[in-house]
Amino acid sequence: MSETKPKRLALIASQGTLDWAYPPFILASTAAAMDMEVGIFFTFYGLTLLQKDLSAKVAPQTNPAMPMKMPFGPQGFQNISWPIPNVIAGNVPGFETMATSLMKKTFANKGVASIEELRDICVEMGVKLIGCQMTMDVFGFTKDQFIDGVDLGGAATFLEFAADSDISLFV
Amino acid sequence: MNDQAYDQELDCKGMNCPLPILKTKKQIDTMGSGEVLKMIATDPGSINDMTSWTKRTGNELLSHSQDGGDYVFFIKKT
Structure with missing residues (x-):
């Protein structure tokens, strides 16, 4: 009112x-x-x-409950939550950049606005x-x-x- | 199935929270008092969200209905 x-x-x-x-x-x-x-x-x-x-990025190794999803492929594939060990999430060069672009793509696919x-x-x-x-x-x-x-x-x-x-x- | 008269229409299909609310607000701001907006969304959360938004802003939610996966709202600007 x-x-x-x-x-x-x-x-x-x-x-x-x-x-x-x-x-x-x-x-x-x-x-x-x-x-x-x-x-x-x-x-x-x-x-x-x-x-x-x-240039906000997402850091999967600091979010243990974060579901890692793929924004492409058949729905069954997209629904899979990929178990990524921290040793990979925290140490593989470029992992954060990849996770960030996957998250942005998933959000865009779901009609969520960008930041x-x-x-x-x-x-x-x-x-x-x-x-x-x-x-x-x-x-x-x-x-x-x-x-x-x-x-x-x-x-x-x-x-x-x-x-x-x-x-x-x-x- | 809806014979409600309206002045403007807004398509929010495929948009997720909070975009349908933000777009509706923007559209309503351009309209005159007493005019009716028809808004269509596919976000199931929009039913509760539109109810809350109209309650808070004082605009009137004339009706909402479901047509397949579409949620259709008629909002009267006060």
């Missing part, structure tokens, strides 16, 4: 891998579409999600994007590496926004 005061969602995005990039951007874009005020604080590895050149697409929608809908200044300094990022419209700030900047929120989540 368009009451006097809209609901507010405050998110912290702390992870920068492809799989963990989805929850904040899905929740933020959907909340904005539900007429909520939304802000995301991008901190630590999450800060990389604000880069113009998004870039969801992020663009967030920007278009006026989601407040706050980049963590401390993380920038620590990892050596400069503001021109980020997309336009990013506010920079620290814990206090986020907490001021979150203090008046109805939903607050750490991702």
Whole structure:
């Protein structure tokens, strides 16, 4: 309902891998579409999600429960969850790149938006994007590496926004 | 099977969460008050999602029905 005061969602995005990039951007874009005020604080590895050149990858060796699926071939073949030992997932050169492209392909096949697409929608809908200044300094990022419209700030900047929120989540 | 009148139509077939919601929101924003949008999706989650979305945004979900693998929604903009 368009009451006097809209609901507010405050998110912290702390992870920068492809799989963990989805929850904040899905929740933020959907909340904005539900007429909520939304802000995301991008901190630590999450800060990389604000880069113009998004290069988020998925690391299967750190996700033991992750089903490895093939995005091509007959349905029966696509449904197989391939058991990949960590010794391969963690040591074979290029494994992460391969797993990333398989995940992207599977997502696209299933009609899931790309991270870039969801992020663009967030920007278009006026989601407040706050980049963590401390993380920038620590990892050596400069503001021109980020997309336009990013506010920079620290814990206090986020907490001021979150203090008046109805939903607050750490991702 | 649906004789509901509508002003605009939106095809969200093949799209997965949250795209049908995001596209619907974008389309509804371009419409006038009282106009009806027909939205077709194939995502089974869209039934609950559209119900929640209309409840939250104050738009009216006139009806939803299933036609094979298609879910058909009629939404009236308030």
